[in-house]
């Protein structure tokens with residue numbers, strides 16, 4: 001018999017990716033589940049050794065659930081390109097190299113498609129077929145696992161377009177859309193993405209009937225803190241010039257709405273904090289340059 005999630009239960013989000021943790025916590029907040037990330041609990045990240053998305057999601061969720069004795073949720077997702085035989089697939093993150101530079105990964109995809117004449121084979125309106133896919137696994141400490149999947153079909157475009165989103169978003173055009181995932185408002189992408197489809201399946205199976213009024217209140221509270229977490233997630237994931245431009249716009253909007261949370265809301269203290277962060281940090285050369293600038297700006301601005 002499958003086990004049940006109940007309000008107040010602690011659920012581990014088995015991911016070290018700030019963007020994912022933020023998205024998943026937002027989703028769980030209204031249901032009164034106490035979501036905590038594997039990173040916050042100092043759990044090491046297992047190596048993704050499986051050949052399928054489902055296999056890797058299961059591996060990550062099980063590792064966290066058995067190590068911590070708590071139910072754990074993990075996802076594995078990526079981009080599959082038909083003309084590349086499904087690549088980058090489970091290697092989507094690895095194509096971006098150790099610094100997770102997706103400007104580089106997108107260029108690599110575009111070049112591989114070119115090498116197979118994948119662009120030429122399509123007219124201006126329909127690029128090479130691709131899809132995003134997300135496998136979501138809920139694992140229990142006794143080894144039981146449940147799998148939920150979501151997928152969104154579309155085509156690739158090149159050059160990449162848009163400063164919203166992350167990863168391969170700027171080069172992906174979902175079926176029937178005119179804007180890439182990188183151009184869409186986050187909520188619009190959210191409404192149709194592979195991840196939200198996988199979550200919808202998870203929600204229907206595991207969360208129905210869990211809504212509680214006090215949970216809604218805690219969700220509203222979480223959204224105040226969520227503004228910082230969203231900025232931090234963007235600073236940890238962005239790879240392109242357009243994404244940095246969007247980030248700076250969002251930072252400015254945050255100054256207007258959450259000024260009280262800015263430690264440095266005058267230029268002198270802002271510059272001083274920026275200088276302190278840059279001078280006091282090692283390994284900054286290893287960051288993709290747009291991301292480094294975003295992180296420096298955020299560090300100079302405010303904390304959560």
Ligand code: IMP
Nearest residue numbers: 075076077078079092093166167168169
């Ligand atoms: P994972 O952390 O192993 O699931 O890696 C998934 C990788 O696939 C990410 O690092 C992204 O490069 C890519 N990916 C997954 N979902 C999306 C998305 O919604 N937009 C853009 N890229 C995505």
